[in-house]
Amino acid sequence: xxxxxxxxATLALATASFAQEAEAPAPSPGEIVNAxxxxxxxxxxxxxxxxxxxxxxxxxxxxxxxxxxISEPFSQGWVENIRTLARAQYxxxxxILRVQDNYVVQWGQPDPEMGVEPKPVPPGLNVMTEGDYTAxxxxxxxxxxxxxEMTAKMVANLEATLRxxxxxxxxxxxxxxxxxxxxxxxxxxxxxxxxxxxxxVGVGRGMxxxxxxxxxxxxxxxxxxxxxxxNIALVGxxxxxxxxLSSLPRGKGPLGFYEDESKRVPIVxxxxxxxxxxxxxxxxxxxxxxxxxxxxxxxxxxxxxxxFFIVPAGGADICNIPVPVRRFEIVDExx
Amino acid sequence: xxxxxxxxATLALATASFAQEAEAPAPSPGEIVNAxxxxxxxxxxxxxxxxxxxxxxxxxxxxxxxxxxISEPFSQGWVENIRTLARAQYxxxxxILRVQDNYVVQWGQPDPEMGVEPKPVPPGLNVMTEGDYTAxxxxxxxxxxxxxEMTAKMVANLEATLRxxxxxxxxxxxxxxxxxxxxxxxxxxxxxxxxxxxxxVGVGRGMxxxxxxxxxxxxxxxxxxxxxxxNIALVGxxxxxxxxLSSLPRGKGPLGFYEDESKRVPIVxxxxxxxxxxxxxxxxxxxxxxxxxxxxxxxxxxxxxxxFFIVPAGGADICNIPVPVRRFEIVDExx
Numbered sequence: 258x259x260x261x262x263x264x265x266a267t268l269a270l271a272t273a274s275f276a277q278e279a280e281a282p283a284p285s286p287g288e289i290v291n292a293x294x295x296x297x298x299x300x301x302x303x304x305x306x307x308x309x310x311x312x313x314x315x316x317x318x319x320x321x322x323x324x325x326x327i328s329e330p331f332s333q334g335w336v337e338n339i340r341t342l343a344r345a346q347y348x349x350x351x352x353i354l355r356v357q358d359n360y361v362v363q364w365g366q367p368d369p370e371m372g373v374e375p376k377p378v379p380p381g382l383n384v385m386t387e388g389d390y391t392a393x394x395x396x397x398x399x400x401x402x403x404x405x406e407m408t409a410k411m412v413a414n415l416e417a418t419l420r421x422x423x424x425x426x427x428x429x430x431x432x433x434x435x436x437x438x439x440x441x442x443x444x445x446x447x448x449x450x451x452x453x454x455x456x457x458v459g460v461g462r463g464m465x466x467x468x469x470x471x472x473x474x475x476x477x478x479x480x481x482x483x484x485x486x487x488n489i490a491l492v493g494x495x496x497x498x499x500x501x502l503s504s505l506p507r508g509k510g511p512l513g514f515y516e517d518e519s520k521r522v523p524i525v526x527x528x529x530x531x532x533x534x535x536x537x538x539x540x541x542x543x544x545x546x547x548x549x550x551x552x553x554x555x556x557x558x559x560x561x562x563x564x565f566f567i568v569p570a571g572g573a574d575i576c577n578i579p580v581p582v583r584r585f586e587i588v589d590e591x592x
Numbered sequence: 593x594x595x596x597x598x599x600x601a602t603l604a605l606a607t608a609s610f611a612q613e614a615e616a617p618a619p620s621p622g623e624i625v626n627a628x629x630x631x632x633x634x635x636x637x638x639x640x641x642x643x644x645x646x647x648x649x650x651x652x653x654x655x656x657x658x659x660x661x662i663s664e665p666f667s668q669g670w671v672e673n674i675r676t677l678a679r680a681q682y683x684x685x686x687x688i689l690r691v692q693d694n695y696v697v698q699w700g701q702p703d704p705e706m707g708v709e710p711k712p713v714p715p716g717l718n719v720m721t722e723g724d725y726t727a728x729x730x731x732x733x734x735x736x737x738x739x740x741e742m743t744a745k746m747v748a749n750l751e752a753t754l755r756x757x758x759x760x761x762x763x764x765x766x767x768x769x770x771x772x773x774x775x776x777x778x779x780x781x782x783x784x785x786x787x788x789x790x791x792x793v794g795v796g797r798g799m800x801x802x803x804x805x806x807x808x809x810x811x812x813x814x815x816x817x818x819x820x821x822x823n824i825a826l827v828g829x830x831x832x833x834x835x836x837l838s839s840l841p842r843g844k845g846p847l848g849f850y851e852d853e854s855k856r857v858p859i860v861x862x863x864x865x866x867x868x869x870x871x872x873x874x875x876x877x878x879x880x881x882x883x884x885x886x887x888x889x890x891x892x893x894x895x896x897x898x899x900f901f902i903v904p905a906g907g908a909d910i911c912n913i914p915v916p917v918r919r920f921e922i923v924d925e926x927x
Contacts, residue, residue, distance in 0.1 A: 427764070429907035455815045466902050479815075484901075484905045487902065500693045504693075504841055565799055567725065568822040572764035573765075574816075
């Protein structure tokens with residue numbers, strides 16, 4: 258059986274309890290998550306996890322960053338490349354190249370113009386094209402069928418956009434946004450795409466949409482740069498250790514690149530979760546976005562009723578409803 | 593006369609030029625800002641600036657953080673307190689108390705429960721109440737009259753919400769959001785309030801809305817926590833040096849507080865800009881939000897036509913249209 262190991266780190270303001278009506282305190286978002294039954298949690302396959310190790314800090318603090326790869330049908334050509342690159346140990350000896358405040362941290366092998374002989378990528382990487390940045394609605398079966406947080410208005414909006422009607426956007430960037438199948442996605446004009454929230458991981462690319470093989474990656478460390486949606490491939494998200502990236506010194510060159518290469522933090526290794534020794538395999542689970550617990554959590558994020566709050570917002574943008582993720586531990590029940 | 597000193601650091605992806613039609617490259621957001629005529633820039637009064645000095649880094653890097661106080665009619669009771677506290681040198685010898693990833697950095701004198709005898713606040717601070725978290729529409733004259741980025745749909749939406757009608761929110765948190773009088777604000781139900789974008793500065797408070805005198809402040813270092821709008825007083829924004837706060841190690845205690853007080857970065861001093869010696873007075877200006885240049889800039893942020901982009905978003909949330917701010921230098925024209 259699995260037991261909880263550490264609490265989720267997803268909830269910023271989850272300390273206070275609140276009273277929805279006198280004598281009947283309603284749970285906070287964090288309390289809803291903590292009270293969710295085991296069956297509302299979905300285990301993440303270690304085949305979908307990747308562990309990046311940076312050198313320890315001078316005080317001995319270990320630095321490991323755990324990333325979850327995005328599930329089908331999104332960006333799968335790039336995701337496959339990333340698995341190939343990790344298995345080839347391509348990123349071992351690479352570095353953090355760029356830290357731009359309120360934007361991204363980017364890593365990989367340095368570009369040739371940085372004066373380093375580039376490390377060859379393994380053979381067989383997919384070349385992706387413009388159409389791969391979104392998924393057709395028809396390729397995303399059941400994504401929204403099991404999304405209990407959807408209100409009647411959201412359903413009507415979704416149906417209208419799928420009929421190709423012009424709808425009033427409920428979000429500045431799309432007709433509809435929702436957490437579905439464990440991921441934050443947007444829908445419009447018959448297409449579905451993942452969105453650039455804090456901690457999401459994308460594929461660096463050049464001017465042409467078919468550049469970017471997955472060998473340089475970045476993660477968002479500021480306000481969601483949603484204008485990048487459908488323009489850069491999202492391949493996953495950081496689920497643990499993002500602070501080892503977000504707290505790095507900002508680069509002083511254009512776009513936050515480290516001009517002084519001695520400032521680049523070296524990457525010791527990047528490994529697929531399932532490749533690690535048994536005791537080091539990362540064990541994570543997320544709160545199923547099709548569960549009633551998730552619907553309650555999303556509602557509480559949009560309508561904070563904790564006593565601290567004067568005015569509940571009556572809404573929340575998709576990036577302010579992060580999918581709760583936590584560690585669990587496998588314990589031997591014995592005999 | 594004033595001349596430009598350094599380029600604004602507000603534009604993340606402003607490097608590429610773009611072609612709106614063949615042979616007629618349209619300017620990028622950054623190019624629009626750089627091309628704005630002098631009269632489109634508004635000088636920030638040094639009386640509205642505050643400079644926080646942290647100790648230099650081990651490599652000698654100076655650490656100064658410049659904050660702009662919010663203009664009338666927002667949060668003015670708290671803003672007055674902050675001026676009083678700065679003039680009393682209240683924050684000298686205080687510290688960064690809390691760094692929570694994707695959320696806030698908070699500073700001030702430690703709370704009594706942190707085991708330190710609290711430094712007394714200067715006399716005469718205002719006690720603010722619940723109604724002070726928003727401004728009545730009627731108290732915000734002309735805020736929207738000079739907002740050329742407003743589309744006909746936004747104007748209709750604004751008029752409807754001012755008539756008290758239920759409007760379809762164009763943003764998950766408010767009927768309307770816009771940069772007006774130099775600040776990002778939201779409007780609904782006859783009220784106007786500033787919003788929690790990256791870098792905005794707010795007043796820490798306890799459970800009751802009338803706690804929080806301005807003696808502990810925080811700034812946003814992650815995705816805009818808009819659920820705090822109307823619940824915590826916003827008093828300004830960081831306009832230079834936020835990287836000295838956002839790149840600090842995250843605290844390991846609840847809510848990112850530093851449990852080990854040796855981790856707290858000391859604050860050497862906080863001074864009003866106008867109190868500094870002439871040569872150190874900060875000289876900043878912002879792109880007037882009522883200028884045509886700003887309207888073009890906002891449109892370009894919402895519709896990226898640079899060659900890098902495949903699909904312009906067709907919209908942008910208020911926190912992705914940061915008001916451009918830059919330094920200028922006063923030069924003596926001679927005779």
